[in-house]
Amino acid sequence: MAVKRMVLEFGMGTDISGADPTKAALRALRDALSHNSLSIATALGQSPEAMTIDVHIGVPRPDKVDGARVLAALPHGKGRVTVVDGGLEVHDDVGKASTLIANACAIVSLDIQ
Amino acid sequence: MTGAAVAQGDKTRVILELGSGNDLHGCDYTKAALRAVADALHHSSLAFIRSLKIDKTKLGVEVTIGVQRPDLVQIEEIKALLPVGSPTVGVIKGGLDVPDPEHDDAAVIASAAVAVRVDVSALATSGKRARPPERR
Numbered sequence: 001m002a003v004k005r006m007v008l009e010f011g012m013g014t015d016i017s018g019a020d021p022t023k024a025a026l027r028a029l030r031d032a033l034s035h036n037s038l039s040i041a042t043a044l045g046q047s048p049e050a051m052t053i054d055v056h057i058g059v060p061r062p063d064k065v066d067g068a069r070v071l072a073a074l075p076h077g078k079g080r081v082t083v084v085d086g087g088l089e090v091h092d093d094v095g096k097a098s099t100l101i102a103n104a105c106a107i108v109s110l111d112i113q
Numbered sequence: 114m115t116g117a118a119v120a121q122g123d124k125t126r127v128i129l130e131l132g133s134g135n136d137l138h139g140c141d142y143t144k145a146a147l148r149a150v151a152d153a154l155h156h157s158s159l160a161f162i163r164s165l166k167i168d169k170t171k172l173g174v175e176v177t178i179g180v181q182r183p184d185l186v187q188i189e190e191i192k193a194l195l196p197v198g199s200p201t202v203g204v205i206k207g208g209l210d211v212p213d214p215e216h217d218d219a220a221v222i223a224s225a226a227v228a229v230r231v232d233v234s235a236l237a238t239s240g241k242r243a244r245p246p247e248r249r
Contacts, residue, residue: 004160004164005161005164006160006161006164007159007160007161008157008158009156009157010155011156031156032156034131035131035132035152035153036129037128037131038128039125039126039127039128039129040128040161044233044236107160112165
């Protein structure tokens with residue numbers, strides 16, 4: 001048996017005015033998940049719960065991301081999250097508020113023969 | 114969007130990729146549809162093709178487009194966008210038109226669904242084949 005990548009899902013999320021990196025990361029992951037309907041686990045005779053999902057997030061201030069809240073968006077399988085400094089931050093003209101963009105990739109793997 | 118393109122034999126659907134696209138000015142339904150398909154394709158990477166050593170030419174690819182004027186979508190242009198397999202393309206009434214009566218214009222929005230199918234019985238990994246319920 002060997003764990004192999006099956007699908008990579010990509011998404012983008014924002015927090016327009018709150019500059020909350022967890023909110024942007026969660027939206028990015030939801031965006032990635034909601035553009036794809038996966039039936040590959042059951043097609044290969046496995047339970048969706050057998051999937052392992054490595055979630056990679058790029059967002060400004062990665063240390064402020066609540067990984068457990070992000071992973072709660074996963075409907076099936078065992079999740080792990082890695083957050084790195086990335087995404088994008090755009091400040092407003094008066095320097096008071098900023099808009100955050102988070103990028104997400106969910107790598108879905110299965111243990112196959 | 115309620116319809117679907119023609120099913121392709123005994124192949125099992127392994128992923129349904131979803132996207133939307135628009136043409137903001139000009140009411141070009143083909144342009145909106147092409148952007149919707151591109152959006153659907155670019156939210157995932159089908160790593161299983163390499164992991165399971167699948168012959169890409171044997172993948173089943175079904176595209177379904179929803180726009181308000183399906184008769185105006187150039188299907189051959191949509192087919193040319195698909196990177197693998199021999200796709201079938203269905204266009205049905207759906208999407209959304211947002212008219213701007215003041216300027217005699219509209220924004221047209223297309224929805225796209227791309228189903229990718231595999232003959233799982235031909236895979237070395239398919240010991241316990243089961244018809245799947247859909248996920249998400």
